[in-house]
Every structure is written in C-alpha cells, then in structure tokens.
Amino acid sequence: MNISLRNRIALFYLSATSVITLLLFVVIYQVVYNTSFKNLDERLEFEALDILDDIDMNLDTVYFIDESEWSEKEHSDVEVYPIFAEVTNIEKKSVIKTPNLKSNSLSITPGITENFNSRLSEKQIRQLQRPILNKKGKLIGYIIIAIPVEGAINVINSLKNVLFISYPVLLLILFLISRYIAGKSITPLIKINEEAQKITKESLGTRIDLPKNKDEIHELAGTINGLMNRLEDAVLREKQFTADASHELRTPLSVIKGTLEVLIRKPRDVSQYQNKIQYCIKEVDRIGVLIDQLLMLARFESQEVHSNEIEIELNQSVQYCIHRLSEYAADKGIVINFYEKNKYFVCADPSLIDIILENLLSNAIKYSNESKQIDITLNETKNEVTCSIKDYGIGMSPEQIKRVFDRFYRTDEARSTEAGGHGIGMAIVKRLADLQKIKVSFSSEILKGTKVSLTFSKKKTNKPLFLQ
Structure with a gap:
C-alpha cells in the first residue's frame, strides 16, 4: 500500500x-x-x-x-x-x-x-x-x-465517557491539523519534484531554484544541483569523448584508405609500396594504442583493476621506462637526463608504476620541442620519495593544469594530431596513482615547460623486493 x-x-x-x-x-x-x-x-x-x-x-x-x-x-x-x-x-x-x-x-x-x-x-x-x-x-x-x-x-x-468520546475526535482533529502542516512543509519538495521532472537530456543545464529558508530542503536542492552539475559534466565529456574517439579513429582509417587507394591506381616500385605499407602499419599501431587505452579506462570504470603493492627499487623502474622510450626521444633529438643520488625504495605495484612513468615520460617527449632535454630527478625526505620529470616544451596555463586529469582532454584546442595522443593518458595516470595513494602534482609555464612530480609515502610491507 x-x-x-x-x-x-x-x-x-x-x-x-x-x-x-x-x-x-x-x-x-x-x-x-x-x-x-x-x-x-x-x-x-x-x-x-x-x-x-x-x-x-x-x-x-x-x-x-x-x-x-x-x-x-x-x-x-x-x-x-x-x-x-x-x-x-x-x-x-x-x-x-x-x-x-x-x-x-x-x-x-x-x-x-x-x-x-x-x-x-x-x-x-x-x-x-x-x-x-x-x-x-x-x-x-x-x-x-x-x-x-x-x-x-x-x-x-x-469523565470516563467524555474522555472515551473526545479521544477519537481529538485524534481526528490532530490528524487533519498535522496533515495540513505536513502539506505546507513538503510544498518545497513538491516544487523540487516538479522542477526535476522538467529536466531532460536536452535541458541538462536547468537547475532547481533554491528555497529561501536555508534548511534541510535547501541542502537537498543544492545537492541535486551539484549532482546535475556532475551529470552534465560527465555527459559533456562523454560527448567530447565520442567526438574525439570518432575523430581519432576516423583519421588513421581515412589515411590508410587513401594510401591504399593511391597504391592500386597504377603499378609502383617496391620501395614505394614498402613506404606506404609502413605508413599504414604506423596508423594501425596508432589505432591499437587508442583501443588499448580505451579498454584500460573501461576496466578502471568497472573497478576491475587492483593494486598489488610490493617493495620496488624506483631507480630501476625509471631506467626501464627511459630505455623503452629512448628511440622515441632520439627521433626528436631529445636527451633524457636521469639524476639519482642513491637507491630509492617504495611500495607500489610494479606494472602500474611502469604505466604511470611511461605515460608521463611519453607526454614530456611529445610536448617538448626538438633538440631539447628532459630531466628526471629522484629525491627523498624522512617520510616521502619524490620522482620529478621536467621538460622544456610548450608548457600549460593554470586553466589547462586544472583540466589535465580530465578524460579525453588535450591542451591543443584545435584538436590537431601533430603532437599525437588521445587525451586519455593523464586520466589513466590519475586513476592508477589514486589506487596506490601516490600524489601527482604539476607546475608549468607557457613556452617554458612542465614539471610533474610523483610523491610516494614510505610505507612498510612484508612482501618481497621486486627487481626488474
């Protein structure tokens, strides 16, 4: 009932x-x-x-x-x-x-x-x-x-008769009075409900008017408006993701299709076929990277990624990452300097740390000007170990730093593909860092470069030391 x-x-x-x-x-x-x-x-x-x-x-x-x-x-x-x-x-x-x-x-x-x-x-x-x-x-x-x-x-x-008769009559009167008072009390809730029902997917920007009295109903309306703000932001980002994913997938597919169409128009030399095929393979690899990142984000959203933290030597993880990206840096004439005074041990998941470092270092290379350098530094205090990656590239504004962890966000407003990337890497970094309680911070200046720091707490663990 x-x-x-x-x-x-x-x-x-x-x-x-x-x-x-x-x-x-x-x-x-x-x-x-x-x-x-x-x-x-x-x-x-x-x-x-x-x-x-x-x-x-x-x-x-x-x-x-x-x-x-x-x-x-x-x-x-x-x-x-x-x-x-x-x-x-x-x-x-x-x-x-x-x-x-x-x-x-x-x-x-x-x-x-x-x-x-x-x-x-x-x-x-x-x-x-x-x-x-x-x-x-x-x-x-x-x-x-x-x-x-x-x-x-x-x-x-x-007296007994009077009390017996007056009791149900009094209860009826009290019910009617309390029902009237309750109706007056929930009038703001009815208004909130009516306004909420008017909000559709086409009018996500509509907000509920806050009651004059700053009571629990006022807080409820504010909470609903906050929820609508987050929902609208999520929908807008999903729309942006759809546009980004469509663009990122369509562009290499169009390039591959165009290249293959040119190849079949007339016979060509073997070297020309090889060059075009290599170019197509590069675009296919680009599509593969995008799909892998999208699948990883999907796993994060479904809470399927778990941290298996053990004690690792952070120096080895950084060196391993530098080795993997050395060819990419060399193609742009970028020198990677690694400054380490001692061996630094932290508790982290080695596979997740590799993903974090690779994303950060690849970003530093991607947005650095040619023939520049990247400085990687390890330092420690009594309770923390810090890994800093400093590039001397295009830099970011304060507004861009605030959105750097947003999914599908890229600093180049024209959405060009000159720098590559898909705007997903930093979202992955943030999710994996939060999973391991690693603090990620940015400092940057336009045209002077960006510095990103990873701060690890010196946690104790009984798990064995991991050596790469």
Missing part, C-alpha cells in the same frame, strides 16, 4: 500525539478518581474520630457517654449524602447505629484496615472500619462508618 509522504508525516505525528494524549487522559482520570475518594475518606476519618470522642469503655464493654445526645446529632437529619455509622461489640452485634440505617447493618470484614467500596441495600457506599481496643490493647468492638458514593462514581463515569 502506497501512502503519500504527507500522510506518513501526519501519521507519525499522530502516533506520537496519540500516545501523549492517552497518557494525559489516564493521568486526568486517575487524579479525579483519587481526589474524589480522598475527599470521602477524609470525611469518614473525621466522623470516626468524632465517634471515638463520644464513646467510653468498661472492661470488655463499649458504650456511649451520652447516647441520646449522639442520636440527636446530624445523623438523624435528611442529607443528600448522609453518613451511616454503627458501633458493634466483639461479637459484631450492634451497640448503637445511626437512625438512617433503620433495620440495615454495615458489614464487617476482619483484617481490612484500608477504606473500601461496598453496598448497603441498593446503594454503593464507601466504608471505613476501625477496631476498638481497651486500655490493655484487647479488641472489644468495631466502629463502622459509610457514606454513599453515587455522586463521586457519577462524576467519574461522566
């Missing part, structure tokens, strides 16, 4: 108030009940003391000092709530009683010391009984006093 938020809030409020109201009604009923009988009990006690003043004892006999005077007291008067009184001996035989009892007698229940409710003929009464003891403490009789309780019981029953 689906219950609206408005009704749920009203029911929650009603549940709490119904319990509180019920407890309040119980307290009211108990107070009235106790007060009513307390007043009756006080009157009974007063009459009992008055009778004790009028009686005397002779050995085992109890008698009235002035029986005629006692009989002429108010007990013989007609009263709305008359007092019934009776004095008995040890055998429970009446010694004297008020005329209003006529032929009736008040019952005696030995052992009871508290006042209790009883019946006299057809009347409900409140009864008190007290033992009469002589000077030796011997029981010689009883004083029994009673008073009708119809009035008190009528008041209590009337």
Whole structure:
C-alpha cells in the first residue's frame, strides 16, 4: 500500500500525539478518581474520630457517654449524602447505629484496615472500619462508618465517557491539523519534484531554484544541483569523448584508405609500396594504442583493476621506462637526463608504476620541442620519495593544469594530431596513482615547460623486493 509522504508525516505525528494524549487522559482520570475518594475518606476519618470522642469503655464493654445526645446529632437529619455509622461489640452485634440505617447493618470484614467500596441495600457506599481496643490493647468492638458514593462514581463515569468520546475526535482533529502542516512543509519538495521532472537530456543545464529558508530542503536542492552539475559534466565529456574517439579513429582509417587507394591506381616500385605499407602499419599501431587505452579506462570504470603493492627499487623502474622510450626521444633529438643520488625504495605495484612513468615520460617527449632535454630527478625526505620529470616544451596555463586529469582532454584546442595522443593518458595516470595513494602534482609555464612530480609515502610491507 502506497501512502503519500504527507500522510506518513501526519501519521507519525499522530502516533506520537496519540500516545501523549492517552497518557494525559489516564493521568486526568486517575487524579479525579483519587481526589474524589480522598475527599470521602477524609470525611469518614473525621466522623470516626468524632465517634471515638463520644464513646467510653468498661472492661470488655463499649458504650456511649451520652447516647441520646449522639442520636440527636446530624445523623438523624435528611442529607443528600448522609453518613451511616454503627458501633458493634466483639461479637459484631450492634451497640448503637445511626437512625438512617433503620433495620440495615454495615458489614464487617476482619483484617481490612484500608477504606473500601461496598453496598448497603441498593446503594454503593464507601466504608471505613476501625477496631476498638481497651486500655490493655484487647479488641472489644468495631466502629463502622459509610457514606454513599453515587455522586463521586457519577462524576467519574461522566469523565470516563467524555474522555472515551473526545479521544477519537481529538485524534481526528490532530490528524487533519498535522496533515495540513505536513502539506505546507513538503510544498518545497513538491516544487523540487516538479522542477526535476522538467529536466531532460536536452535541458541538462536547468537547475532547481533554491528555497529561501536555508534548511534541510535547501541542502537537498543544492545537492541535486551539484549532482546535475556532475551529470552534465560527465555527459559533456562523454560527448567530447565520442567526438574525439570518432575523430581519432576516423583519421588513421581515412589515411590508410587513401594510401591504399593511391597504391592500386597504377603499378609502383617496391620501395614505394614498402613506404606506404609502413605508413599504414604506423596508423594501425596508432589505432591499437587508442583501443588499448580505451579498454584500460573501461576496466578502471568497472573497478576491475587492483593494486598489488610490493617493495620496488624506483631507480630501476625509471631506467626501464627511459630505455623503452629512448628511440622515441632520439627521433626528436631529445636527451633524457636521469639524476639519482642513491637507491630509492617504495611500495607500489610494479606494472602500474611502469604505466604511470611511461605515460608521463611519453607526454614530456611529445610536448617538448626538438633538440631539447628532459630531466628526471629522484629525491627523498624522512617520510616521502619524490620522482620529478621536467621538460622544456610548450608548457600549460593554470586553466589547462586544472583540466589535465580530465578524460579525453588535450591542451591543443584545435584538436590537431601533430603532437599525437588521445587525451586519455593523464586520466589513466590519475586513476592508477589514486589506487596506490601516490600524489601527482604539476607546475608549468607557457613556452617554458612542465614539471610533474610523483610523491610516494614510505610505507612498510612484508612482501618481497621486486627487481626488474
């Protein structure tokens, strides 16, 4: 069963108030009940003391000092709530009683010391009984006093009926009031829902108006707007990726197709065929690299890549990377200088570190001017080891540095392929660095070059040293 938020809030409020109201009604009923009988009990006690003043004892006999005077007291008067009184001996035989009892007698229940409710003929009464003891403490009789309780019981029953009737009526009124208040409270939520439903893939730039009151609903609207900002950014980047991937794949395919079409137009020398085929192979390799990077990013997004950190010698990883990219650097006339003072050991995944270093160093070569140099430096402090790669190429602006880790982002705004690359490498670097808790930082100046630093924490591990 689906219950609206408005009704749920009203029911929650009603549940709490119904319990509180019920407890309040119980307290009211108990107070009235106790007060009513307390007043009756006080009157009974007063009459009992008055009778004790009028009686005397002779050995085992109890008698009235002035029986005629006692009989002429108010007990013989007609009263709305008359007092019934009776004095008995040890055998429970009446010694004297008020005329209003006529032929009736008040019952005696030995052992009871508290006042209790009883019946006299057809009347409900409140009864008190007290033992009469002589000077030796011997029981010689009883004083029994009673008073009708119809009035008190009528008041209590009337109160009970009023409470029983008013309780459901009050609950209904509380429900309607709480439902109205809940409706007013969730009005901003309804407005947020209506505005959110208007947002489609064609209007991702639309945002929800923030409520005036800075409360939880204001925070919710702000959170939804933040989510929409991230969603819009992701969609835009995915669109950019589609355009980039299409461009990057179409360009080498077009080049290969054009080259092959030229080759089949007329017979050519073997050397010409070899040159064109080599060129086509280069473009195919470029497509392969792009596909590999896309697959790697897909693995990152699906959380299929895990870090297997062991202790490695960072010097060897850097030297291995330099060796792999030495031919690429030599083609551009770039000299790679590696400065190392000692052997530096860090805890990292060797295969993932190779990917990080290769991406960073290939970027440094890619965006360096010809016949320049690249400086790689290893340093350490008490708790950290830092690997810095410094190039003297085209550099980056502060705005470009902020986006350097964005997927499919490339610093050349014209999207030219002169420098190569696909704008995926730095996204891979960031993901692998975060996986191993390696800090990556950039500093750069336009036309002066870029410096990227990898900072490793000196973590302890029981895993064996890895040697490449």
